[in-house]
Amino acid sequence: MSVSRPARAGGVVLLPVVMLLLLVAVVAVLLNLEQAAEVRRIDAGRAAQAADYALEAALAHGRWSLTAQDTCSAYGIGATSFGDYTYSVAFSPDNGSPVTMTATVTGTDGSARARVVSGVLAYGGDTHGLTLQGATVFRDTLLDGDKPGENHGAATRLQASDARHVLVATALDDLPDDATIVTASLELYATNGSGTVTARPLTEAWVEGSCTDGSCSPADGATWASRDGSTAWSSAGGTVDDGSAVTATVAAGSWVSLDVTAWVREWRDGMRANHGIRLDGPASGSTPEFASSEDSDSTRRPRLVLAYRCACGVDCVPVTAAPQCSADFVPDLEIGRVSAATLGVSGLMAVESVPEEATVLGVDVPAGGGVVALDWTAGALVLAAPDGTVLATHAAAASQPRGVAYIASGAQAGKLAVSYYSAKRVHLHGADGASTGSFNTGAYTSAPEGLAFVDGSASGTWDGTLAIATRVNKNGQVAPAVHLVDVDGSLRHSIDLAAFTTWPNGVAHLPGTDKLLVSDRYAGNFIVDFDGNLLSSYDTAAFALSDNAESAIDGTSCAHLVTAWGSQAYAVLTDSDHELVAHWRLDEDSGSVAADNVGGHDGSVAVPHWIAGQDGNALAFTGRDVQVADAAGLDLDGDFALALWFRYDGANGALLSKGKDAGALNYHLELRNGALLFALQAGTLREVTLGNGFVAGDWHHVVVVVEASGGRLRGYVDGTLVANAGLTGTPATNARDLFFGSSEYEGDAWTGALDDVRLYGRALPEETIAAIYADALAAAPAGACSGSFADDFSSGGYGGSRGDLAWDGDWLEWNENDGPVFGDEAIVAQNGSNWLRVRDNDGGGEGAGRVFDATGHSHARLTVRYRRVGLDDTGDYVAVYVGDPASMTGNEVARIAGPGTDSTTQTLTVDVSAWANRRSGLLFLGSVNLGAYDEVLIDGVSIDVSGCP
Known part of the structure; x- marks a missing residue:
């Protein structure tokens, strides 16, 4: 029997199969090896990435620390855990600015990495305040969905609802370059309405325009449909970033504050284009209404309140620019007076003008600026608005504060310098009012009096110095002079004034000039140059001011602010002809030439x-x-x-x-x-x-x-x-x-x-x-046919008369009979004055009227001084009637209507000559909508008559 063998052909066929299996096995081994290597590479990459994250965290922590601390020294961040890493940050130097940051991270495996960043600014020390307000820095308008083609850039009131959007934007140019923003608050004054408003940042540029209620055709600024009167919004009603919003609750008669810190930082850093914000209101119910940047009351206009810090070692506080106006004049006109009683001081010695962007005695000075008053008797510093409204009070650093100056520039910018008579010292007071240091004046005078800061002079020679007025030298001997000293007290220059003054107890610098305004206690005011040459003078007694104490220059109008100890008041003096370009008096009585004087x-x-x-x-x-x-x-x-x-x-x-x-x-x-x-x-x-x-x-x-x-x-x-x-x-x-x-x-x-x-x-x-x-x-000559019927209600009753013509009887209540003490119609005392109050508690239409006889006069003009309190809408009003003395209600000549509450007295003037040369009645009658808390307070009434019929 034979044994069978595989054929040769079959062996040839199996060999590729074996080779393929070997190849797959090799590839599998290689793939396994590659996969293991990739895992190791990924792990290493992840570790490097985690280390980078830790480094970034360390650098961010370092930058934050340089803006968050209150000092400009002892920088450093110790070991800080961050996942599987620990980081630390070192600074070189460890004080001042700029600095180099070195961040180091160490892993749990002992590995370490470092990164170095140079030129980093540090911000520390005091927080400064800056308030932006007014039409020069603000834009605002109203977009009305019901009137999509109308511009409202000049409107004085802005309503916010779902169908009415308010746009507000402000330039940030006044914010110092070397500063970091701590907080930013957009504040709007609510004149009416209530509810919740929502602000969102605008994403498209727009034009304010100059129209009111469709007064321009075509519109020249933003409308509901367009950004500038022609270019459509991407989204009608103002395109905004819907992913960013701030809300606030509105209450009429108060300020609404919106925290816009994040947006302002982004605008400042260029991370977001500064197109301002859009303000929306509730879809139903009361519609919030706000004062615009065109409001007649400048203190109620929108404002952006900023808190910022300067880079360490950098003086970034804004320098107050020299005013565009000039104070180099001899005044002939008094335009205001504020008493010590109004300021709440018992011994008014001096005042100084302070700018609206300053923080003084711990308070941000409002729009329009303010004054600092010194109370010699009580030893106090008082910050007040120009009308005398007290904003803040701070105890003096010593007794007998004598002179005060606002330091507008230099290393001590924003501080007050105050001279103390008996202490022979000048203290510097910081933004919070506390003394930050002082110097002794004994090297040149034993009795420092008036103070002024020299800034923005024509030559610049003595800029940055303090001017100290004094009657005596260092030995107490009479030597009238003004000494110019550095802010550390070092004497720079002395001006001998003995040739024309014996008691120079006040001094002010005339901005833009090399001149000083010197106040003599008994002889008036003198304008001199820095060499002591007398240039001009004026008698302050002509303005009923006695015992001069100090002078200052108003930072806004350049008016002279003259404080008189004997009068216990300061007066605001100006020149009616100041900066006149041309003046045609037209007082000629013949000829064909009208002279420009x-x-x-x-x-x-x-x-x-x-x-x-x-x-x-x-x-x-x-x-x-x-x-x-x-x-x-x-x-x-x-x-x-x-x-x-x-x-x-x-x-x-x-x-x-x-x-x-x-x-x-x-x-x-x-x-x-x-x-x-x-x-x-x-x-x-x-x-x-x-x-x-x-x-x-x-x-x-x-x-x-x-x-x-x-x-x-x-x-x-x-x-x-x-x-x-x-x-x-x-x-x-x-x-x-x-x-x-x-x-x-x-x-x-x-x-x-x-x-x-x-x-x-x-x-x-x-x-x-x-x-x-x-x-x-x-x-103007009074003439035989001129006079006035007037009443300021100072008598406290209905029979008062302050004019030269007699009323025909007393004030009579209309639909009420409670007398001047009780009821809705009454004489009430407020703010140091008596007022005739008109209101209606029971919807009956109540008021008060009085008869006057203008027989023998061809012209008549009615003037009413008043304040509105709590008038909610146009249905709340007091109608003013002039007509038949019996019915009185036949002829409405004016209406004092809502909505609104007045913080200051308003004036209404109406020509009522149609009722001249006859006996007539004047009536103030409230609407039936007036409630118990809606009222009009009338401070004074006059009917001026003239002309012979």
């Missing part, structure tokens, strides 16, 4: 007709004009003001005009259809109504203030604000002549009269306008 810009009178005017003579116009040749001084392209008296004779036409082309109209004042209008070209043609309803034969004082720097245009008639509008761009100028009584437009010839025409190269403050108007009224 300031700039020499005399006018040619076409048809001279000189008449008796409001102040001296005036010029009447009968369709012909006065032409003044063009000159550089008449082109007003920055901040400026114009003022004049006009007599309305019932005709339309131009009172004052410079320019013809719409693109270059510099300023233009006209009567059109009985309305007084002002126009100018500033970016666009801007036209504002200043009033209407003028009575033929009446004189009126009109002032227009153009604040190009602040984007505002204000108008006043007879001392009362009648227009407050937004302004964009710079006023246009032209090479055209100036015209009175007509313009270069056809048909603008006017019939009427002008008096006392003025052009100013600055924006006049409201106080100056009111004082100029009051002075002109006082200067």
